[in-house]
Amino acid sequence: DIQLTQSPSSLSASVGDRVTITCRASQSMSNFLHWYQQKPGKAPNLLIYAASSLQSGVPSRFSGSTSGTDFSLTISSLQPEDFAVYYCQQSYNTPYTFGQGTKLEI
Amino acid sequence: EVQLVESGGGLIQPGGSLRLSCAASGFSLSNSYMNWVRQAPGKGLEWVSIIYNSGTASYADSVRGRFTISRDDSKNTLYLQMNSLRAEDTAVYYCASGFNWLDPWGQGTPVSVSS
Numbered sequence: 001d002i003q004l005t006q007s008p009s010s011l012s013a014s015v016g017d018r019v020t021i022t023c024r025a026s027q028s029m030s031n032f033l034h035w036y037q038q039k040p041g042k043a044p045n046l047l048i049y050a051a052s053s054l055q056s057g058v059p060s061r062f063s064g065s066t067s068g069t070d071f072s073l074t075i076s077s078l079q080p081e082d083f084a085v086y087y088c089q090q091s092y093n094t095p096y097t098f099g100q101g102t103k104l105e106i
Numbered sequence: 107e108v109q110l111v112e113s114g115g116g117l118i119q120p121g122g123s124l125r126l127s128c129a130a131s132g133f134s135l136s137n138s139y140m141n142w143v144r145q146a147p148g149k150g151l152e153w154v155s156i157i158y159n160s161g162t163a164s165y166a167d168s169v170r171g172r173f174t175i176s177r178d179d180s181k182n183t184l185y186l187q188m189n190s191l192r193a194e195d196t197a198v199y200y201c202a203s204g205f206n207w208l209d210p211w212g213q214g215t216p217v218s219v220s221s
Contacts, residue, residue: 034207049207091206094164096153
């Protein structure tokens with residue numbers, strides 16, 4: 001199974017900050033990596049698919065990039081509604097796996 | 107509007123069975139890849155199963171042999187039959203559409219396995 005390790009596990013930031021969350025895969029998997037945002041009591045919401053493609057309706061302050069087996073989610077200027085938990089997910093093979101999550105806090 | 111609505115969750119004793127449903131609207135399940143993903147209380151996301159448009163399925167090791175994913179195209183509904191339930195199966199269960207990335211998701215249905 002492909003293991004995904006997110007860092008950091010939690011992050012304190014302020015409105016207007018630029019933040020980056022990293023997801024490291026245990027093996028090469030091309031761009032089969034996707035990012036989700038989850039707010040308390042809600043289902044996850046797709047932000048970025050195929051490592052760097054912005055899902056329709058998602059603000060352009062969210063972006064994704066990749067370097068080998070390291071994938072990054074960047075929020076260019078934090079807004080109050082961005083404080084949530086973020087997960088990466090791989091679809092290179094089954095079982096699909098998720099990172100452990102990164103909690104973004106004020 | 108594309109929408110997924112889960113139902114069927116509840117409190118069940120260890121060893122019991124439960125069937126979850128996921129009703130789809132705005133698109134046809136027969137042409138789609140559908141997944142179940144669960145989230146234990148206070149924990150992260152765990153992928154459970156996928157059913158391909160061909161009808162074949164794949165499972166996480168933790169549920170293989172106990173859970174069965176299926177769909178009824180006439181009702182446009184996805185199912186998860188859960189047998190031999192264990193305490194560690196306690197979670198909110200989400201259905202989600204997609205072969206690679208998962209979108210959209212339903213709102214989730216809670217399952218609690220306890221005596």
